[in-house]
Amino acid sequence: AQSVTQLGSHVSVSEGALVLLRCNYSSSVPPYLFWYVQYPNQGLQLLLKYTSAATLVKGINGFEAEFKKSETSFHLTKPSAHMSDAAEYFCAVSESGGYQKVTFGTGTKLQVIP
């Protein structure tokens, strides 16, 4: 079984400040991990993914995430928030090695304050 826990349903940061969105996972096998962004009334866009290669993963729009097996975490960060980063972010896990379904966390809504 696999699951994802996102700490904090809402996060507010000032424009230019560090963005940190937390994600912890549970998986019985080595996982694939993803971060997706969703704008209102739209589908999901992949920000980045971890697939057992480098533990520090760089994605689009300046985001990155670090896979820490010892902490079962995959937190999303961005050094400097932009207004356009305001959206909902979902962490997701999939069991590696095949056509496995993706399990999503409950999402974190990021607010960027000017």
Next chain:
Amino acid sequence: GAVVSQHPSRVICKSGTSVKIECRSLDFQATTMFWYRQFPKQSLMLMATSNEGSKATYEQGVEKDKFLINHASLTLSTLTVTSAHPEDSSFYICSARDAGQGGYGYTFGSGTRLTVV
């Protein structure tokens, strides 16, 4: 990159009618597609896994006779909500697996907002 087109983006229907939602992979073949449902301010819940040429696999608690899924070709999967009721109002999103991304590329459609009145 891989693109998934979902249509319609919004639909309003009367209670008791059926609604069909289409999900197309535009530049890749998708042997597997996934259908999700998202309630307001909640996460995505997987409804079913659609496999080309075979029956869909439904998650526990999802009525297969109410949510009909057809995956007749490698580029098209459809979800039909039959005899829709107001409680079926939700945001439905499809996702296709692009084997060209090494087996772990999931591309999402833009979603369909269904309102049943």
